Amino acid sequence: MPEPHVLVRLSSFGDVLLTTGVVNYWYKTSRLQFHIVTKENFACIFENHPGVKSIIPITQKNLNCFNWWKFCHRLKQEYPSSPLIDLHVNLRTALLRHVWSDKIYSYSKMSLYRRLFAKTRLSLFRQKLLSKNVPQRYISALSKITPSPAELTPKIFLKKNEISHAAEKLQLIGAGSEHIAIHPYATHPAKTWTKDKWQQFISFIENQGYEWLIIGQDKRPLFPGKNKDLTNKTSIRETGAVLSHCKALITGDSGPMHLASAVGTRVVSLFGPTSKEWGFYPAGLNDCILKTRLKCSPCSLHGKSKSTCHHECINSISFDQVIKALKTD
Structure with a gap:
């Protein structure tokens, strides 16, 4: 086996998830394993992954400038003969590259x-x-040949007990394999419909005969008190296990979009101010992106919009378009 590499991707949720398929590809094709450096919130993503030798969780305290400097030196001393792969590429990881004693690999963010x-x-x-x-x-940090997007989709390796526990949870709330998961939340409001519109959409799909459940994290759950609203009730891996039992996920451009891909669940994603060109899209063979192309679109890399924006890009996506996407295999 080759020497395990140290791989760094600190955040955010979706970006970290996108590394899992790459790690899996390198493991399958080259038997490479990795020491993963990431924020402690996201460490669980790599549990049980065959390509992961160890997980090195970073606390918020570690990210303090002086503490990060000490951490970089400690990491170099602990893995003196391991190459470093920087998949974050910012000022903080530049510091790590500066002190590293072995080979260093990185990539272009374009x-x-x-x-x-x-x-x-x-x-x-x-x-x-x-x-x-x-x-x-x-x-491209390590490989000259570029595989297809479908070969690099995220991959979370759930344990049998996680899958069975999720099945029991769904059974308790009256949900099953024909249910559609809905993630109605976003870090930036412009990246998703308003809560009123999501509630209208759920009434619409109920009339179409679809069963649903809600996933995600938010201060204001869509249907507080309802059994099928799992907002704030599941961890990252528990959410992945729930999604693995669902027929599809409907969501905006979000981290759970990649989580669904990672467990093999079909994604229908609504893109508003962001765009496929940025590269953060679901790439499963049956995944679908709904996007209205406007003159002002895309207007943001991460989903922030101008105060004068009326969010036509996201609001113009119709309920019928979503249903049509659900019916298309």
């Missing part, structure tokens, strides 16, 4: 092309960005 496309909307820059999604960009 930041210049993202800025140029955001400013000009020119097809030249669009095509360059669409040539590789984020996992394909990640894999």
Whole structure:
């Protein structure tokens, strides 16, 4: 077996999830294993992963400038003969690269092309960005050949007891394999419908004969007190296990979108101010992205919108479009 590599991706939820398929690909093709450095909130994502040798969780205290400097030196001393793969590429990880004594690998975020496309909307820059999604960009750190997006979809390795426990939980609330999971939340409000619209949508799909349940984390659950609203009631891995029993997930551009992909559940994703060009899209063979192309779109990398924006991009996606996507295999 080759020497395990140290791989760094600290955050965010979706970005960390996108590394799991890349790690799985490297493990399957080269038998490479990795010491994963990530924020403690996301460490559980890598549990039971065959490509993961160890998980090194980073606390908020570690991220303090002086503490991070000490951590970098301690990590170098602990893994003196391990190559470093930086899949975060920011000032903090540049510090780690600076002190590292073995080989260092990194990747291009295509930041210049993202800025140029955001400013000009020119097809030249669009095509360059669409040539590789984020996992394909990640894999360029070590691999000269670029696999297809479907070969690099996220992968979480659930344990049998996690899957069976989720099945029991769903049985208790009267949910099963034909249920549609819905994630109606977003870090930035512009990336999803309003809560009123989600409630209207759920009434709409109920009339179409669909069964549903809610997943995610939010201060204001969509249907507080209802059994089928699992908001704030499941951990990351528990949510993944619940999703593994569902027919599909409907969501905005979000972390749970990648979590569903990681357990093999079909995704129907609503894209508003963000865009497929940024590379953070679900890439399963049966996944579907719904997007209204406007002159002002995309207007944001992470989903923040201007105060003058009326959110036409997300609000123009109709209920009928979502139902049609659900029916399309």
